Amino acid sequence: MSDRWVWIYIVVCFLQLPLYFHFGRTPLDFDFRMDRVESELLRQDLTDEELTELFEDLNEAETLLREAQVHDSRWARIWLNQAIVSWHLKDFEQTEKLFRKALKGFESTHGADSFYVGGVSCRYGEFLMQGGRYGEALSRFESGLPAVQGSLGPDDPFTLRILFRKVAALVQFGRLGEAEEIARESWPSLVAQAGLYDASFLQWTGQALDSLTRARKLQGPPGGMSWVETLEEARQQGRGVEEAKRTAGP
């Protein structure tokens, strides 16, 4: 290629830059903002001030979408994150409102049987469960799990977490037969990935499994320990962490 053509190539490339800027400004700004909020939300030690800042960021993301006249599921992503920030801020009324809004948003953009609707439904169920509303939580898990399980598979860490939330809720209602069925099928996968979960979830799950064992519905874990101890030991060993890292998507 002669230098003249190289110049033309370089000029054409630079002429495209304003167009890339024009096309990419809103989606990139939105994605960077949301990725930052979501990675911050993974931290356990967020202060109320930081949480309020995150909420502000989410409000700005809303403004971005409104200005760009976007009408897709990105709105629901904002509402879901707002719900989680409100949950951290212990504003439970607002959290519930936002969870419902996010659910409606995903239903109307992805369809009622979609993965995101299932996933948000399960997260909403976890919120309800924390507030002691086991009946409502159970119905959320039951409606959300098929889409989650169908999409991620039965051994995915999120599926397992919700399955054992459901086990705990079923134990609360004394529906031990159903709880046993799930627990018997899935406990090996839970133990194999215990390093991915937080201690309080495993404690809660362990207690539910121990209740099943005491009721002679489920055998105790191998090794003679209680379920609570077994799960905690597996968590401390970091089981499943390496596997999760290597299979993690971009």
Add this chain to the structure above:
Amino acid sequence: MVSQRRSLMETGPPENKHQAKPDEVSNQVGLEDSVDSGSAPDASGPNQPLRVPLWERFNAPVSAFVVDLFRVACGLMIIVYFGRLFLEFSDYTSQTGFLDHRLHRELFWFTKLSLIYPESPDWYRLAVLGIGALGAIMLTVGWRPKVGAALAWVVVVSIHRWNFAVINVDDSSITLLLWWMLFLPIGRCLTYRTWHRGWRNEVGVRAEGFFIRAFFVNLFIYYLTAGLTKTVSSLWSEGLALYVVLKLPLARTNGLWTIDHIPFLWFGNQFTLIFEPLFPFIIFLRKGHPLKYAIAALWIAFHLGIPLSIGVPYANFTLILALILVFHQELDDRFCRSLKPKTPPSMDPEIVPGGGRLAKRLIVVYLVVLALAMTKKIPVLGAVYEPAMATLYWGGIAQEYHLFDWIDRFNWHLENNVSVKPTGGEEFTVDSVRLFPATVRGFIVQSYLLPMRWMRVPRPLTGEMRNSIIEKSVARFLVKERESLAGEGRVTVTSKVGRINQENLDLSRTWSIVLLEFSYRDGELVELTVPEIPTGLEAALYE
């Protein structure tokens, strides 16, 4: 150094070389060979080892005939590639295919700069493809080959942007070849003009070697990235990756392999791990070295084995064709000896110029950016991976050499069952390839229905992408099966899904999902019941 001295002894003292024919001299000078140039400027005496500056070795002329042989071979492959684009037109490039291009342009906003636009009619899109094919023909026959390469390159880049969601290494290899055709010193030999003029006389023509060596650097980046990144994949290091790859729905031999074949496939796995990063070192071997031929044989076997068992033919044939340039000295010797030019070679042979200084600088910048774009997951350097990749994309030369190291994430088994239940009639099944083609692109399309999306779709727009692909697949299926779907009935597609990994090599743990379900009447869609089609975001929610 040992080989340099040995080579010097073999080729004789420098003063003898000054008497050699110029084409023979230039034969012996090259990055690949030892320092044996008779024209070395700093030769201080007959018994002193000659030191040719690296830059001169990098620039040393090569046979223009061999470079054009490479051009013709690549041109023919690019013509075949355009043939495939025409064949796949209705599935991907047209409005009737799997992709909703309006949504596609929103999800991948950076693909909007393309010759094809959403409202463009099919005849326009076919005309664009036709211009690209014409460019490929011009390149092959040597009629304004650079213009032909530029036309084909612009069209290919546009098509790749238009169908970005289903683009893979086959496509980027074609972009790579066309990009290099813009710079390589092509078009002097083996053209339609010289065919009748006695092309045997062309064997002595030399071409500037800079861009050929720069192409070798590109090969290095290619193989080192493809080879070394596999070593951090656990399926590759466990020796299972080849088995898993061959079990993927995209593999041509899918269904032939069982766990009994794992010991055999383990060797293939280890062969890949060991040899792939070593292949490019072939260029450092001197002309005619037996090891060079042995590596070339392995190189060919490796790159023939992949298209035969898995697919991805264009990427693999690109690398096989690259051997023409790798063996430019050997081929040059062969042609020089056997073709016996009718007219004696001139003492001052013609040197086909490469690009100017700016072109050389551009290529150096390209190679640096390309190397940086392959640093994903490497500590520190990894931070520049995305900007470097964006720069390549911006220049129309997006490349990705992380080949099959993604197997730990894409190790999904997928088996579709398409069942048709006509109203009042017997239920029957339709071959699932009628719904999704059994090709790499067909597999990529299905990846958007599972949590293993091929291209990174911004969250949570994956839901919109999934729905659009399902709707378009149904529409395409109805057109293809119009005859067998006469009358009324219901179609249900169930997928058996599972992860193929150490714990599930025999696929004993899978789960089933109803992927889609719809009713039809006389080949027309009546209602899509699974998945539920969304109503659209209610304004009341966000206002």
